[in-house]
Amino acid sequence: MTDVPFQEPTGEGSGRDAGGLGAPSGSDAGAERRFVRTAFVRRKERFEAWARGVFLAMAAAMIVPLVAIVGHLTYEAWPSLGLEFVLDIPRQGMTEGGIWPAFVGTLYLVGLSLAVAAPIGVLAAVYLNEYARDNWFNRVIQLAVINLAGVPSIVHALFGLGAFVYAARFGYSILSASLTLAIMTLPVIIASTREALAAVPRSFREACWNVGATRWQTIRSIVLPNSISGILTGVILQVSRAAGETAPIMFTGAVFYKAIARGDLFAYRLDEQCMALSMHLYTVTTQVPNVRESVPYATAVVLLASVLLVNATAIGLRLWLRNRKRW
C-alpha cells in the first residue's frame, strides 16, 4: 500500500489512468484526484497528530514542577516575606529576623567568582575556537575543559579547601570561596562561549582573512560583535549556578552566622568569612531548633527570586543584543 501512495485513491478513480503526479491529463478530474486522502495519508496524519501531542505533553509537563515549587514556597513563606526580611539581620539565635548578611554574602561570592571566571573563560574560549590548531596540546586543553565540567561540586569544594584555604594561605574567606566557585563555573562558561563563537559563520572569517585582516582584527570587528549576546547569556546563566551551590563555599569560606550591621552593603572584607543564602537555608532548616516556620521558605524565595531576576536580565539583554545583530 505504501508503495504507490498517490496513485491509489480508495474507492474512486478505478478505470482512469494512474499517472496522477505530473501527468497533464488536462481535465479537472485529474487535478482533483491528486489530493484524495488515501489510507496512507490518513495513517500519516494520525501519527503526526499523535507525535505532536506526546511532544507537547512532555514540554507542558515542565511547567508543573516550576509552578508547584514557586507556588508552594511562596505560600509557606508568606508570613515572613517583605523588604524587611531581606534588609534585616537574623535575630533571636537565627530563629527570627531577616537574612541581610546571607544576601550580601551571596552577592559578594557570585560577583567575585564571575569577575574571575568570566574574563578567563571567555578569553580561553576565544583562543580555543579562533586560534587553536588541532594538535595534542589543544586536545589536552579541550579534554581538561570537558572533564572539569563533569567534576561534582563537592570535589571542587575539597580542592578549593586544599588549594586556596591551605596551600595559597587565603584562609577560610570570601576570596577562597569565590575562587572555588570560579573554577567550578569556568568550564561551562568556556563551553557556552565557544558555542556562541562557533555560531558566527566561517565565511565571514574567510572574507576577512582574504582582505588581509589578522586573526585579532577579524575577531574584534566581526566575530565578537556578532557573538556577544550568546557569550553574555552563557556567563549570566552561571550566576544562578554559583548562587545556588552550597558545598564549595561551605568548605572554603561560608559560616553559619556573622554579625554585620542591618542594610550594610559593604559589610565584608575579602579575607573574611561570610554568610550565604544557600548555606543559610541549610542552616535554618536543619541546624537551628525552633526556627519560625516561614523563615526557611522565605530564604528560599529570596534565593529563587534573585536568580530568576538575573536570568530575566539575561533574557532581556539577549533580546536587546539580538535586535542589533546584523545578519
Place this chain on the structure above:
Amino acid sequence: MNAPVRIEVRDLRLAYGTREALHGVSFDVHAHEILGIIGPAQAGKTSLLRCLNRTIDFTADARMTGSVKVDGVDVRQVKDVFGLRRKIGMVAPLPVGLPLSIYDNVAFAPRCAGLRRRDELEALVERCLRQAALWDEVKDRLHTLGTRLSGGQQQRLTIARALSHQPEILCLDEFSIAIDPVTTMRIEEVLKELRRTVTILLVTNLTQQARRLADRTLFLWKGELVELDRTEVIFSEHPRERRTYEYVNGMVG
C-alpha cells in the same frame, strides 16, 4: 609574451590529508593579462587560488609542496602574509556581505591596513563601489547593513571589498554565479578596464566568459594542468589536447 611574470607556479602539489587535489601544476601569469581558469568541479581551481594568497593555511590538513612565487618571492617565505593577501584581491563564489554597513564593508580592508584618514577612506570607498558597478544603487544608503542587500548586490559589494585594498592581482572565483547577466556584463566591462592596472585570474564555469575576457586560458582537469594557451587556441577547433576540445564544447561526461 614580453610582459614581466607576476606569478610563477612550479610543480605545485596540494594535498588535503591523503587526497591530492593538485598534482604538480606549473604555469606563469604575466602582468596585465587576464588568465582564464576553466575546469569541472573538483579540478582544483579554488585550491589553486587559495595557495596564491596562503589562505590555504587555514585548512588544517592541507599540505603544499612546490613553489608559488608572486613577484619573484615564494609565498611561503613571505613574512608579512597580510600584506601578501592585500596584494591579491580575492572574490569568493558566494557573496559574503560582512555584517557591517556598506561603507564599513568596503572600508574594512583599508582600515585593517592602517588607513585612518576620513577623506581618503571616503574617496576610496566611492571609487571601489563605482568600479564594482554598485555605487549608483547604494550611494544614498551607505550606512545601512551590507547584509540587507540582494544577493547580486552583495556579490558586487564583495568585489568592491576585494578592490578596496588596491590589489595588484585580482582573483575572481566564479564571481558571476550569483549575478544576473546584465550586471555580469557590466562587471566584465569593468574587468577589461581594470586590466590596465591589475593582473586578473578569472576562475569560471562559464567557458564563454573565459572566451570573452581571457587573454590566455588554463584548463584544469582533476588537479592536473591539461592545457594553457592563448584563448583563441583553446577555443579553436584544434587545441593541443583532445580533452580541452571536449570540455569547452560540452562533450565531457
